[in-house]
Amino acid sequence: xxxxxxxxMNVNFNNKTYELKYSFRALMIYENITGASFEVNKMSDxxxxxxxxxxxxxxxxxxxxxxxxxxxxxxxxLITEFYDWLIKTAxxxxxxxxxxxxxxxxxxxxxxEKNY
Numbered sequence: 790x791x792x793x794x795x796x797x798m799n800v801n802f803n804n805k806t807y808e809l810k811y812s813f814r815a816l817m818i819y820e821n822i823t824g825a826s827f828e829v830n831k832m833s834d835x836x837x838x839x840x841x842x843x844x845x846x847x848x849x850x851x852x853x854x855x856x857x858x859x860x861x862x863x864x865x866x867l868i869t870e871f872y873d874w875l876i877k878t879a880x881x882x883x884x885x886x887x888x889x890x891x892x893x894x895x896x897x898x899x900x901x902e903k904n905y
Contacts, residue, residue, distance in 0.1 A: 798874040800843060800867070802860060807847045809871075811878045814845040832868075836861065839871045 798809045818841040819827050827838055836858070844852050861867055 798871070802843065802847075802852065802857070803850075805847075805850065807843060807850075809842050809874065810846045811842065811875070811882070812845055815842040818844055835868060835872055835875075838875070839868065842871075 799806050800809060801807075815838070816827055819838050822837055822841065823834075827834070829835060829838075839861075840852070840854060840857050843857065
């Protein structure tokens with residue numbers, strides 16, 4: 790059903806295989822569905838984001854939410870596999886960002902000449 794290789798995740802849904810992609814489109818779809826920014830606080834957050842990623846990756850195909858939830862009911866291990874993929878993808882994304890945890894000296898905090 791799902792193959793994880795080199796941090797790619799493929800989902801077979803409605804007799805089609807979709808490669809999941811973590812994207813701004815997926816985040817926007819999630820925000821439109823929930824009215825909130827993506828944050829993992831409960832199971833429904835993960836399921837809604839999984840759906841959002843699938844919808845954004847499956848374009849132009851239409852993915853019915855009820856059929857998607859039925860699919861997860863029949864394949865509950867997919868939620869864990871998706872969550873693992875999501876964590877790995879987020880870790881890779883964070884590696885691309887500059888390190889923001891550098892120590893700033895107290896004496897430099899008020900200096901307008903310093904770039905933080």
